[in-house]
Amino acid sequence: MLGRLGPGKGEIRLETLLDMNHDLVVLSKELDWKWLEEELSPFYADQGRPSVPIRKIAGLLILKQLFNESDESVIARWIENPYWQYFTGETYFQKRKPFDPTDFVLFRKRVGESGVEKILTLSVKVHKGEEKAEMVQMDTTVQEKNITYPTDQKLASKILFWTRRIAKHSEIKLKQTYDKEEKRLRRQITVPSRQKGIEQKRRAALKRLRTIAGRLMREVESKLPDSLRGYYAPYLLFFKDLLKQKRGDKNKYYSIHEPQVSCIAKGKTHKKYEFGCKVSVSRTVKKGVIVAMKCFEGNPYDGDTIEPTLEQLERIVKPLGGERPKKVVYDRGGKGRSKIGDTQVLTPSRGSSKMSTKEKKILRQLFRSRAAIEPTIGHLKSDFGLDRNFLSGTLGDAFNALMAGAAYNFKIRLREIRALIFYLWQDLCYLLRRLEAPILGLR
Numbered sequence: 071m072l073g074r075l076g077p078g079k080g081e082i083r084l085e086t087l088l089d090m091n092h093d094l095v096v097l098s099k100e101l102d103w104k105w106l107e108e109e110l111s112p113f114y115a116d117q118g119r120p121s122v123p124i125r126k127i128a129g130l131l132i133l134k135q136l137f138n139e140s141d142e143s144v145i146a147r148w149i150e151n152p153y154w155q156y157f158t159g160e161t162y163f164q165k166r167k168p169f170d171p172t173d174f175v176l177f178r179k180r181v182g183e184s185g186v187e188k189i190l191t192l193s194v195k196v197h198k199g200e201e202k203a204e205m206v207q208m209d210t211t212v213q214e215k216n217i218t219y220p221t222d223q224k225l226a227s228k229i230l231f232w233t234r235r236i237a238k239h240s241e242i243k244l245k246q247t248y249d250k251e252e253k254r255l256r257r258q259i260t261v262p263s264r265q266k267g268i269e270q271k272r273r274a275a276l277k278r279l280r281t282i283a284g285r286l287m288r289e290v291e292s293k294l295p296d297s298l299r300g301y302y303a304p305y306l307l308f309f310k311d312l313l314k315q316k317r318g319d320k321n322k323y324y325s326i327h328e329p330q331v332s333c334i335a336k337g338k339t340h341k342k343y344e345f346g347c348k349v350s351v352s353r354t355v356k357k358g359v360i361v362a363m364k365c366f367e368g369n370p371y372d373g374d375t376i377e378p379t380l381e382q383l384e385r386i387v388k389p390l391g392g393e394r395p396k397k398v399v400y401d402r403g404g405k406g407r408s409k410i411g412d413t414q415v416l417t418p419s420r421g422s423s424k425m426s427t428k429e430k431k432i433l434r435q436l437f438r439s440r441a442a443i444e445p446t447i448g449h450l451k452s453d454f455g456l457d458r459n460f461l462s463g464t465l466g467d468a469f470n471a472l473m474a475g476a477a478y479n480f481k482i483r484l485r486e487i488r489a490l491i492f493y494l495w496q497d498l499c500y501l502l503r504r505l506e507a508p509i510l511g512l513r
Contacts, residue, residue: 081162087152093487098157100196109188113181122169127177129158135477138455141171183468190472191386193479194361201392203354207399207443210372213471214346215331216460220324222276223259228326229283229309233290236302242293248282255279284313330464334369347467350379353443361386363475365467372403377410399440450474
């Protein structure tokens with residue numbers, strides 16, 4: 071049930087409850103909510119039932135990413151926290167849900183990637199001058215998807231599970247479900263054992279599991295009624311492609327419910343392979359504000375990600391009067407890209423013999439300072455939800471990455487507000503002590 075929009079009997083104004091110098095209160099006053107509403111209003115229709123206010127749903131999405139909550143938990147905490155209610159534009163303390171958590175899904179589909187870029191623009195807007203940065207640091211990382219570690223046994227078992235569900239929904243009577251045999255084969259493959267010749271038995275069990283999956287799938291396909299054949303045909307074709315996959319194949323599928331997931335190797339000793347999408351991160355040199363977060367399908371070469379990231383960066387800073395940076399500092403992964411348009415790409419190298427010692431020293435300092443983007447990526451993953459994406463599809467990848475970048479920028483501003491309030495309080499206490507000193511006869 072939704073809460074009332076207007077004041078009622080016994081309702082309390084939030085201003086009477088809150089400390090108006092709180093960092094979230096100050097940040098809510100600094101943000102240009104009117105500009106965001108004007109930018110996102112074209113995604114809404116003029117007719118039909120009134121939607122959730124843009125400030126409310128966008129503010130809750132910011133709080134969700136800022137405090138690393140889920141769609142359900144951010145709604146629950148909003149009811150408990152008056153500061154969060156004030157941040158989303160409420161005047162009176164509310165005791166009920168503002169809307170159902172499923173409205174987040176509808177909002178993501180409504181605005182898409184271009185809409186969430188406006189929220190990242192809003193986060194850059196609170197950092198004056200950063201949109202006109204002439205130099206940025208850039209790097210790539212992997213945003214992992216919320217899927218299990220893929221193995222042939224897991225994929226074959228999933229195919230059996232979904233094939234049985236299709237048969238049940240279509241009211242197909244199977245000759246054999248292979249349920250008991252599947253459980254026995256799975257135990258034989260997964261349970262550790264030191265028995266002699268166990269590896270050969272595991273390979274034979276896996277082969278048998280794939281065989282019965284293909285057999286069950288062909289039986290369901292042959293018995294499907296004509297009315298459901300067109301609906302289930304793409305799913306069965308996808309299952310066939312999964313069973314045909316071999317170890318050395320390219321563009322493989324690693325998940326049934328997230329087929330766009332890619333296997334990316336970044337050379338980490340503790341995690342050899344990561345399953346998700348590649349994300350290019352771009353930050354300014356002065357304050358470390360994130361100005362671009364671009365997602366890519368597959369596993370493109372790092373140098374090929376620079377130009378699309380610069381295009382996104384231009385879209386984000388252009389409404390603020392900014393433009394493309396003149397220089398991009400990249401690591402050795404960007405070799406082969408020295409200039410893209412009017413932007414110079416700097417990558418570590420031995421340097422030209424024509425360079426002076428002073429120029430080499432400046433370049434060395436630039437590449438050393440570029441390492442500051444690594445802890446930024448670490449914070450994006452540990453604090454702002456970039457380590458594991460729970461949103462579905464390629465749109466979910468882009469939305470989660472862009473919101474993580476926006477939350478990182480808001481966090482920087484919140485720390486600045488806290489520091490400013492702390493130093494103002496110190497100065498005030500110092501002045502009060504100086505005023506009290508003559509009264510008490512102290513120097």
